[in-house]
Amino acid sequence: MLLTARDCFSSSSCSLLPWLSRKPIFFLSKKLRVCPRTRSTRLCRASLITSPDSFEVGRLIGSYGFMNVTSYSGFQSGADLEYSSRDLGQLRVQDVGEGSVKIRLYEGRIAQGPFKGTRVVFKVYPGQRAGGLEADMMAANELHAHAFLQSSSEGTCKNLLSLLGGFETKTGEQWLAFRNDGIYSAADFAKVSSEKISSTHSLEEKPWNPFEQEQAFKRRSYFVIKLFQGAMSGLAYMHNCERLHQSLGPASIVLNTMVERDAAYLVPRLRDLAFSVDIRFSYLEEGPRTFSEDLWRRASSAGAFTPMEKRAFGIADDMYEAGLLFAYLAFVPFCEAGIVDSLSLQRLLESTFKLDLVATREYCLADDRLSEAVKFLDLADGAGWELLQAMLNPDFRKRPIADAVVNHRFLTANII
Template identity: 45%
Template sequence: MTPNVCSAASRTHDHGVTWQRACRAARVSCSLIIFKEDDIVLETSLGSVSFMSVSSYAPDQGEGGLTMAGSSLDLGRIQKQGGQDLAPSTVKVRLYTGRIKRGPGGGKRVLLKAYPTGSRSEADAMAANELAAHASLQPPTVAQEPQHVSLLLGGFSPTAGPTAGEQWLVFRNNGATTAGQWAQETAKYASKSGFLSVFDRGKEERQQAFVKEILRQTMKGLAYLHSRSRLHQSLGPSSVVLNTTNNSGARPLIARLQDLAFSVDVSDAALYGGATLADIWEKGTVEAKDPLKQLAANLWRRADQEGARTQMERRNFGIADDVYAAGLLLAYMTFVPFCELGSIDAPSLQRLLESTFRLDVKAARDYCEADERWLNAVAFLDNDGGAGWDLLGAMLRPEWRQRPTAESCLNHPFLKEDPS
């Protein structure tokens, strides 16, 4: 029987603090497994991922636009974007594939994220926040498992050895290839085989349909988060994981959102509520900073600078910020797989849209059309009367109040599903 994480955490001593804090933050009864370190066999290292967040923001003065906090758009190469200074985080999370060898779910393939050790550290807060976010989005908090959000099974914290004190989160393995990795590999394959030639338009059309389906399912996942009063706040090519990279249709594609370490709770209770009695007892003062809320501090600072002052405006600003990030993802997924290899990357594309053309998508389109290396991407967005450009322009509108919701994006002609 799967133990309840809230009650089980009390038996994990010092290393259960992340689980306890996450449960209080989520304010839900969640059934997650408290694994032991030797319950799981590590199989493959997937490398590590680091984060950057917006540390300050200056309104657009002709050289920049908005950038989302905790972005995943290859931010290791970006030092400054428009009017925003990006501060590198000290947190580097290691990723692994593995298998549960005993206990609940024995034999199940899993993905693992290892947050570095440090009591009350940023990493500790991020791990707790990611756990709390998933707990609020999956059963038993909701009736059905969300189709387009990765499923958290539980976690553990080693008590000995070089990894002692680290926080490990364990996810069901429904695929480890991200949308960004697929896009880059597709571009490499295209450069070798020339599959986007006029002699094989069918393959190009299948690739375009595959990209649309990735984007469509990503927006479904984002719409689900927003319906549950959750922001993603770190949406990018690496935060969408695919169960297949085969576009033949032999295996139906399912894209899922992951990387919820920067997720923000925008429920009424979170926006209007204060510290709980348990929080006050633990911190020893009513003025102590909540490390989970500190992760959202940059978002609310930017919201204030953009005129979002009431709780409703702050929530809507956060939703619009996620949609903006999804717009950058749309640009990435429609350019990188279809352009000449090495001719465009995420930072360059973002600078082109934000700094060079100040989010004037029509002007950006005309510029891109003049570069023969990008013609396939331009043609893709030109389809159906320029539907792709129209949606991109709507999602990247400088005025955040004018951006569509994730649900509205799904009804746009570029992403709307064919009823047949």
């Protein structure tokens, strides 16, 4: 049974975030506000639902946190180094810890007004007492990012999750209400796909019909390609609006279906904009902010100092993360469960083969467990490897922009 929001929430007043004083953003509350810099932002603010009485809260969907990789020992380099399939699992000995901010997700709906009955998903940030200042900063940054993008002169984008409103509770929790366009992520799809392969290859299952096996491979390939192309369309829109994602991964992509036969109706949408960075030149000239300090530190280390160079580096940095996402989608859904994960794959690419995709392919060819992933990237005369190499180019100046990836021949080839 749905619980009405009015039983749980107060109408506390707005407070200015002191640590974001250069770019005023206000706490979520019954009177949700963002700084009205432009007429388009004011229009967006007016369209957001800011009263708790307008929402009904349903069941808890789940929760997640943010992972911090504190250290790991890289592979020992040397001329006599031999690679084995065991390398794929060795990353799991590294030190991995969870961040302090835990996010909860709830189903719900709009209870009154012209959008009454619209299904929503609430993303709940803990208050300062539970999550510290970081939680409030993340909530405020995500609010501002969506308000900015949804009021953009570029128009709307179907590949971004839509923010409908939000409010603050008595305990300081920040509730953001997004239109419910799916509760599954690309990570969920990859997990289910790999488990299906494990089940099929188990002793209890009969061998596949070769024709059926080939058709299943084509369906999965088409689904993955459409998933990645949609995610890149969303990222291209963000970059065209001069906004970086900075937290792109399989869990950051919402899917309206995980059924491979329904790929024609698949619409991937980007979410998790808590670490998004504004790269308009006027903002770059003001100096680093809370969520961009590390980015610009890395930009300086790479030789990017001017606003234009820093902007180019930021876009290329997003594209590198998109390249790791592409690698994940190319391997995990096509391998048995437990063979490879995102961190072990990243280590294989970065530490073992130093981003040399030709050597990576030769290595993967020698392992039958990775054969389907190799076959996928070999489509269109090896266009998948070509695209992956471009996106993971060590020189940030040589990485493609998101629009170029969307139109790459690997993503536009007819594989069915």
